[in-house]
Amino acid sequence: MFRALVVEDQTLMRLALMNEVQASFEECVVLGAETLNIATVELQNNHFDIVVIDPGLPGFDPTSQGDRVAVVDRIIEASPSAIHIVVTGSDNRSEADGFRRIGAAAYLGKTGLAPGVFSDVLDDISTKGFSLRLSRAVMTKPDYRFSVLTPREQEAIDMMAHRAPGVKRKEIFSLMADRLAIDAGSAEKYYKQARAKLMRQGHPLPQGL
Amino acid sequence: MFRALVVEDQTLMRLALMNEVQASFEECVVLGAETLNIATVELQNNHFDIVVIDPGLPGFDPTSQGDRVAVVDRIIEASPSAIHIVVTGSDNRSEADGFRRIGAAAYLGKTGLAPGVFSDVLDDISTKGFSLRLSRAVMTKPDYRFSVLTPREQEAIDMMAHRAPGVKRKEIFSLMADRLAIDAGSAEKYYKQARAKLMRQGHPLPQGL
DNA sequence: CAAAATAGGGATGGTGCCATCCCTATTTTT
DNA sequence: AAAAATAGGGATGGCACCATCCCTATTTTG
DSSP states (O other): OEEEEEEOSBHHHHHHHHHHHHHHSSSEEEEEESSHHHHHHHHHHOOOSEEEEOSOOTTSOTTOHHHHHHHHHHHHHHOTTSEEEEEESSOOHHHHHHHHHTTOSEEEESBTOOTTHHHHHHHHHHHHSOEEEOOOOOOSSOEEEETTSOHHHHHHHHHHHTOOTTOOHHHHHHHHHHHHTSOHHHHHHHHHHHHHHHHHTTOOOOTTO | OEEEEEEOSBHHHHHHHHHHHHHHOSSEEEEEESSHHHHHHHHHHOOOSEEEEOSOOTTSOTTOHHHHHHHHHHHHHHOTTSEEEEEESSOOHHHHHHHHHTTOSEEEESBTOOTTHHHHHHHHHHHHSOEEEOOOOOOSSOEEEETTSOHHHHHHHHHHHTOOTTOOHHHHHHHHHHHHTSOHHHHHHHHHHHHHHHHHTTOOOOTTO
16 A cells, blocks of 8 residues: 655645545655644654655744754654655756755645646656756746536647647547546547536636637 | 736745635635746736736845845736735834835734635724734644645644634534524534544544544 | 538446445444 | 433435437538
């Protein structure tokens, strides 16, 4: 049974990261710790395969490089056999190098850390030994979220809204089919159903229909 | 149709906040913007009832108080009729006062901003006019997340694990029944089913069974 | 023009989860 | 000892979503 620990004080972010970890493994247990104290207790009593760490924890100065390193260092020493992934909002390359030197396997900026990226990071780690993803804003259009849509329908609208100019809808359906492991016809169906729902309710559709 | 905009650069946090907004309204559309530019475009073209803002955006200095105020001020001026909710990781009371003065309806620290809190914040706003929730770490035990459990079962385990000493299980079942608007017997059933699943798989159960 | 892509529907079975009601032992309180 | 709480199950119907296959117009592209 795969075991992971997420150390992050921001509740919504912690839960989101726990979701990402869960999505990357078939069967697993994921623990979430709000403070270094809670994390330390768990690290003493249990074994973990992966530990995700945000170095900006309560009780430490988030602007002090020393404090940040101390947090990560303490956790790494308490779980030497685990894979350690550092996640931070204020990321920069030199800090990434520093954490790498003390044993971290990945350094991720929170901006751009989207659903699904975590699996790619794990791939990076197993193939290259280290994964570095610095923050950068890349979106040019907003995300849309409609409460009337089912998850599948929402996904279809998302992907179609981000369609690059010149790309055929058919290609998006194929892409969606690949990503969700379903039939391209089904993907097309979800998109059409979603569109019909939004039209019926008189929603202003996102660009690209 | 209720319309909301979430301005936040950290993707997972933005999506989580969008979820919170969605959970607070029956039918709604929620847009998410990674940058102030995207947000500005949407604010020009559409009406919004609620705007959620993290002032620490790409292109601005997160340590500069002037930059932070400028971001929020620009958004408030671009949507004077909306309710504005400021969410930040580095929260403090004086900044809260500052944002309140320029028209924000709420100031929330990310630590402690948990699923469901958003609805309470909206209640605060409609009754008291302003909602202030500063960050503070309150957890004493970790969160557990098991991939084998259904959402309902997970919820049951969560609540039982956080049971205060001396509190009867029956009371937790009632509480769960209230919160989820189901029968207390059903809540008990979910808990027992969840426990059985974990036992069968040989999991070390969280404290408090 | 012919072919491909798109818009817009209907019908279907499967499945997992929700929610409820039922039952019997065993343990703990009072 | 009586009452309440807890542990541990079985069976059930409903329902939302998933996934597939089918169909016909209309529009766009080569």
